[in-house]
Amino acid sequence: MTTFWDRKEKPIVALVFTLPFVWMFVSLLMGRYFPDPGKLLMPLSGSWAGVCVVSVLALTPLVKIKALKVLSRYRRFVGLTAFFYTLLHLIIYLVLFAGLSWSWISSDLIDKPYIYAGVLALLIFFLLAITSTKKMMRRLGRNWKKLHRFIYLAALAVIAHLWWQVKSDASTALWFTVFLVPLLAVRWDQFPLIKRLFKKS
Structure with a gap:
């Protein structure tokens, strides 16, 4: 039986996330x-990208609550x-x-290395986006989950991107760190290599 949450809410969810x-x-x-x-749109678009990253990571612990399990249907969309x-x-x-100026861009690549952290996050999101279809899930099998754990690396890249460019006002970097670090911490079991390193030390 089709419920309200199966169909009618999808345009509302899409509208909420496209409004920015x-x-x-x-x-x-x-x-x-x-x-x-x-100069003004860059921090705005970056902040909304960060909000979406927080949202997609927050869905996993939220859907463990029975009343909020329906939210799992939107994980791919939010990603x-x-x-x-x-x-x-x-x-x-x-x-x-x-301004599509290569001389400007090449200069920034030298003077603003935090760009590399942002590009790393973008490349990971691109990889996850093209493998988010049901067809790719079937093709990758068990490797699909392993691949999509790279979202955690992308989140770390976002944090690095924010802190690396701080000059005086660290409020944006601080707020996103406050939200992202706990969401990564609860996934400690997803990082077996890091856990083994800590055990050895």
Whole structure:
């Protein structure tokens, strides 16, 4: 029997997660971010990417609560949204901030090494996105879960990306660390290699 949570809520969930993008896009068209839209949109898009990463990691402990088990249906969607906002963050940097100038970008790659941590997170999200279909789940079998544990490495890359660029205001990095570190800590059993290293020490 089809319930309300099987169908009717999906457009609502999609709307909630796309509202930040719509808000940023409409605000850009209205000229609210000028004269330097890239400078303002980069932290906004990055923050929403971070919110989605926190959300997808928070779903695992939440769905263990019987009343919230229905949320497991949206794990893939929220993960894809994290990839979308991370990709949007990169596009805003390339187009609105760097102006597609290779000399600007190459200079930033030297002066701002935190970019590499962000790119690492993006590459992991891309890998998880293209393997998130049911067909890929069947093809990868048991390896699918092992592959998707790289989300934890992506979360660590996000934390590194935030702290590495801190100059004076560490509030954004601090808030995301407060949420992400506990969500990673409860998955301690997912890191057998690290556990073995600690046991040896």
